[in-house]
Each structure stands twice: as structure tokens, then as C-alpha cells.
Amino acid sequence: MPFNRKHLLGLEELAAEEITTILDTADTFKEISERPIKKVPALRGKTIANVFYENSTRTRISFELAEKRLSADTVSFSKTGSSVSKGETLRDTVENIRAMKVDMVVMRHGSSGAHRFLANFLDASIVNAGDGQHEHPTQGLLDMMTMRQHLGHLDGKNVTIIGDIMHSRVARSNIWGLTKVGAKVTVCGPSTMMPAEIERLGEGGVTVEYDIRKAIAGADAVNILRIQLERQKARLFPSMREYFEVFGVTPEVLESAPKHCIVMHPGPMNRGVEIAQEIADGDRAVILEQVTNGVAVRMAVLFLVAGGSFDSGTPE
Amino acid sequence: MDALQIHRTIMRIAHEIVERNKGVENLILVGIQKRGVPLAERLVVAIEQFEGVRVPVGAIDITLYRDDLQMISQVPIVGETAIKNDITGRVIILVDDVLFTGRTVRAALDELIDFGRPSAIQLAVLVDRGHREFPIRADFVGKNVPTSPNETVEVLLTEIDGEEQVVLGEVVEDTEQAPLERKGVDMPANAKKKVARKPVCGPKAKKTKKGCGKKK
Numbered sequence: 001m002p003f004n005r006k007h008l009l010g011l012e013e014l015a016a017e018e019i020t021t022i023l024d025t026a027d028t029f030k031e032i033s034e035r036p037i038k039k040v041p042a043l044r045g046k047t048i049a050n051v052f053y054e055n056s057t058r059t060r061i062s063f064e065l066a067e068k069r070l071s072a073d074t075v076s077f078s079k080t081g082s083s084v085s086k087g088e089t090l091r092d093t094v095e096n097i098r099a100m101k102v103d104m105v106v107m108r109h110g111s112s113g114a115h116r117f118l119a120n121f122l123d124a125s126i127v128n129a130g131d132g133q134h135e136h137p138t139q140g141l142l143d144m145m146t147m148r149q150h151l152g153h154l155d156g157k158n159v160t161i162i163g164d165i166m167h168s169r170v171a172r173s174n175i176w177g178l179t180k181v182g183a184k185v186t187v188c189g190p191s192t193m194m195p196a197e198i199e200r201l202g203e204g205g206v207t208v209e210y211d212i213r214k215a216i217a218g219a220d221a222v223n224i225l226r227i228q229l230e231r232q233k234a235r236l237f238p239s240m241r242e243y244f245e246v247f248g249v250t251p252e253v254l255e256s257a258p259k260h261c262i263v264m265h266p267g268p269m270n271r272g273v274e275i276a277q278e279i280a281d282g283d284r285a286v287i288l289e290q291v292t293n294g295v296a297v298r299m300a301v302l303f304l305v306a307g308g309s310f311d312s313g314t315p316e
Numbered sequence: 317m318d319a320l321q322i323h324r325t326i327m328r329i330a331h332e333i334v335e336r337n338k339g340v341e342n343l344i345l346v347g348i349q350k351r352g353v354p355l356a357e358r359l360v361v362a363i364e365q366f367e368g369v370r371v372p373v374g375a376i377d378i379t380l381y382r383d384d385l386q387m388i389s390q391v392p393i394v395g396e397t398a399i400k401n402d403i404t405g406r407v408i409i410l411v412d413d414v415l416f417t418g419r420t421v422r423a424a425l426d427e428l429i430d431f432g433r434p435s436a437i438q439l440a441v442l443v444d445r446g447h448r449e450f451p452i453r454a455d456f457v458g459k460n461v462p463t464s465p466n467e468t469v470e471v472l473l474t475e476i477d478g479e480e481q482v483v484l485g486e487v488v489e490d491t492e493q494a495p496l497e498r499k500g501v502d503m504p505a506n507a508k509k510k511v512a513r514k515p516v517c518g519p520k521a522k523k524t525k526k527g528c529g530k531k532k
Binding site: 002003004021024025028029031032035036037039040041042070303304307 | 377380381385391393394395396397398426427430431432
């Protein structure tokens with residue numbers, strides 16, 4: 001199914017076939033990063049603004065590389081040392097950038113829904129690089145691409161997501177993307193960080209499990225989320241040590257999972273908190289592959305969105 | 317052209333390639349997606365039959381190098397590009413099914429030189445239908461099929477279409493892709509195309525059981 005959308009705001013509104021189209025396209029784009037000249041002229045002459053209101057290294061660099069490899073011109077704008085510290089509103093900032101004839105905006109913002117807000121008045125294409133706790137669609141897609149490479153068709157596969165589900169846009173995008181293509185998702189984490197009614201999220205819902213060994217029994221892939229220090233200060237868990245004891249993925253814990261189960265992490269990792277050193281560096285972890293796939297997925301998304309014209313409109 | 321004619325033509329082109337290049341040394345065959353790829357594979361098999369050497373073969377998808385990428389309304393599906401050998405200093409034989417305006421070949425040339433610096437690039441096509449818009453010509457031609465701009469030439473191959481023939485057709489209706497169709501650039505598989513495949517009378521026609529269609 002051709003992908004005809006003008007924006008990528010999240011995975012929730014996509015059809016399964018659209019997700020498959022993006023992943024298939026990403027597979028062909030991966031080869032470009034292995035050529036001697038890592039560039040194709042597909043977006044030549046297009047200008048893309050990376051507008052990052054939240055700190056990010058890997059996502060921003062990944063997008064920048066994707067844009068440059070498609071021959072687009074890129075400008076990057078981050079919150080620190082910019083007009084935002086002078087009190088400029090989101091709308092004004094972006095309209096100013098737009099007045100410089102920018103064709104696409106890749107944005108990360110701390111408020112859920114910021115991108116939908118922009119899409120309603122901006123005629124540039126908008127790609128969501130993370131909005132609040134809502135979605136991080138390109139991360140969800142690159143996670144799925146990595147799983148597909150190791151597990152084949154995702155229909156019927158079991159994926160367990162472990163960590164701070166409540167605050168994680170990565171978890172939400174994973175849940176939407178995976179359930180849409182028929183995978184079975186289990187979420188696991190401290191009850192203080194498990195949102196109410198999470199079992200209803202996604203197409204067909206997810207399973208909630210608080211015992212990590214039960215959560216990963218039968219899992220084909222485990223996706224480990226980063227624990228943020230701030231959550232500990234907010235008393236959501238007693239200490240990093242205790243988190244590691246109960247929810248850390250160690251070689252011993254991983255024995256409850258099938259032998260072929262792959263270990264994923266969106267990064268950056270807190271070694272010794274959510275993931276043990278030996279697992280992070282071990283051969284079941286595909287974390288660096290995720291990063292490589294990230295550039296390919298973002299190239300695919302930018303290419304497809306640049307050619308799209310369809311806007312799904314404001315949700316009710 | 318029917319299956320036997322296609323087969324013989326491919327055998328002849330294979331011989332011509334080896335003759336022109338005085339052997340198979342330093343050759344790489346590269347098929348242009350989509351139908352150039354199985355044609356390139358068949359040429360490699362044919363060359364192996366009489367030379368005993370298996371020439372390296374690759375595939376390129378030119379979608380990202382198209383000159384009309386910003387104009388087509390449906391985003392095309394990008395196929396696989398696989399060139400496993402270093403092409404610098406070697407002779408590339410580009411292979412495609414139909415040569416029409418030459419824009420596809422132009423895109424293929426631009427893409428190939430991003431991979432290295434070949435010593436030469438030669439072009440082999442199954443059908444040359446005329447109407448070049450760029451100064452591009454084929455080195456090896458299976459069959460010359462003079463056409464008018466509102467006709468189409470489709471090559472159907474077993475590997476992709478499940479049947480073997482070359483069909484002449486006529487465009488009957490304008491779709492929103494019409495400007496693209498008139499130029500005959502390689503179309504994505506998902507494009508909506510309204511073509512009446514009327515068998516055209518004449519020596520190049522495919523004879524159907526119903527007999528010849530109307531003469532134009």
C-alpha cells in the first residue's frame with residue numbers, strides 16, 4: 001500500500017500496510033549507507049529543519065544523517081541559546097523558520113500533541129521525533145525493523161517491554177506499531193510506573209505482568225527502556241540498586257526467555273540499572289543494529305512523507 | 317515477440333556482448349529494476365553456457381535518481397540495489413527491457429558512477445521503441461519496434477509476470493499519471509494505468525486466436 005501521508009505524527013493512526021511499506025522501504029534504504037558514496041539525490045533541493053526542544057544526541061544526529069544522505073539541506077535548532085529562552089512561543093518559532101521556505105520540520109517537543117497542533121496551521125510536512133509522553137514513531141519503526149530482521153514476520157511474535165512504561169513514548173509507539181501488525185505485547189515494570197488501563201492500549205490490547213521472569217517467558221524480543229534518575233527522586237522506586245535487583249535484565253533473568261530472544265534498548269543505557277553489563281555487550285543484544293537501522297528508517301520516513309499529500313486531519 | 321523469439325534474442329545479445337568486448341574479462345552485468353534484472357540474469361546464464369565463465373551480475377533501482385520524483389503523485393516503491401563488486405576499472409553492461417526516452421538510462425548512469433569509476437558502460441536492451449529525449453543509444457538491441465507516442469510496449473517475463481511475451485498496447489484514457497505515461501519512464505508496479513492491450517496488426521503483432529484487431 002503506498003504511503004500517502006503528509007506527516008508522520010505517530011503510529012496510532014497508521015494502517016498495518018502503511019507500517020509495512022515504511023519498513024520495506026527502510027530495508028532498501030539501508031544499502032545506501034553501505035555504498036562508497038552514501039548519498040542519493042532523492043530529496044535534493046529540499047530544506048529540512050530539525051527543531052529540538054528537548055535534548056537529544058542520537059535521534060538528532062540520526063535524522064541529520066538521514067537527511068544528508070538523501071541530499072537534503074538541513075538546519076538544526078535546539079532550545080538552549082535560542083529565541084525560546086527569550087520567551088518565543090512554539091508557533092512563532094516555527095512560523096519564522098517556515099518563512100525561510102523550509103519544506104519539512106522534524107521536531108521533538110516536551111508537550112504531547114505539539115506536532116498535531118503544528119500540523120493544523122503549517123503547510124510543511126512534520127515528522128515527530130518525540131512528543132512528550134505520547135509517541136516516538138521513528139523509534140517504534142526502527143525497533144520493528146530490527147525485530148523483523150531477526151524474527152521474520154512479526155505477526156504472532158511475542159515482545160516484552162520492560163521499564164518505566166508510564167513516561168515512555170517509546171513504549172507507546174512500540175505498542176501501537178507491534179499490535180497493528182499482529183504481534184503480542186507484554187509490558188512489565190514497577191507498578192508505580194505502570195499507567196492505569198494500559199492493557200487497553202494498542203490494537204487488541206497488551207498484557208501486563210509484574211514478574212520479570214514471567215514477562216519474558218516465551219518472548220521473541222525484549223525491549224528495555226531507560227530509567228531516568230528524576231523518577232527516583234520522585235519516589236517512584238526506592239533506589240537504582242533495588243530497581244536492578246527486581247527489574248534489571250541480567251544473564252540469569254534472561255534464562256527464562258527462549259534462546260533466540262533478542263535484547264533491545266533505545267539508548268542511552270544505564271549499565272547496571274535496567275541492563276546488566278554482560279547483556280549490553282553480549283551477543284544477544286542488537287542495540288547497535290538498532291542505531292544503524294534508525295538512519296535507514298528515518299531516510300524511508302522522510303522520503304515517503306516528502307512525496308505524500310494526505311493529512312488525516314484533527315482527531316476528535 | 318513470443319517466448320522462443322525472446323530466448324533466441326537473448327542468446328544473440330549474449331554472443332554480441334562477448335564478441336564486442338573480445339571476451340568476458342572485466343565485465344559486470346547490471347540489470348535495471350525491475351525487468352532488466354531477470355534479463356541480466358539470463359544473459360549471464362547464456363554467456364556461461366558458451367564461455368564457461370560466470371560473469372558477475374548486479375541490480376540497480378533507479379527510483380531515487382529519477383528526474384520526475386517531485387512530480388509524480390504517488391510515491392513509488394523503491395526496489396533493491398545490489399552491486400557486490402567494485403566497478404572501478406571494469407566494463408558495465410547495463411541491461412533493461414525497453415529503451416524509450418532514455419531517462420531511465422540517464423538515471424542509471426548517474427547512480428552507477430556513485431559506486432565507482434567503470435572503464436566503460438554499455439547498454440543492452442530487449443526492445444528499442446524510439447522517441448529518445450536524451451542523447452542515449454543502446455549498444456546491443458534485441459528488436460527495434462517503431463511506435464507512436466500513445467502506444468506502449470510491455471515486456472512480460474516469466475520471473476515477474478508469469479508469462480513470456482512482448483505486447484504492444486495503446487493508451488486509451490488519461491489518468492492523473494498521464495504526463496508520466498506519455499514519457500514512458502519506468503512505472504512503479506502500483507501505478508494505475510489504463511491501457512487497452514489491443515493486438516496490433518502487422519508483422520510485429522502477437523497473433524491472437526481472435527484474429528487481428530482494428531487497424532489504426
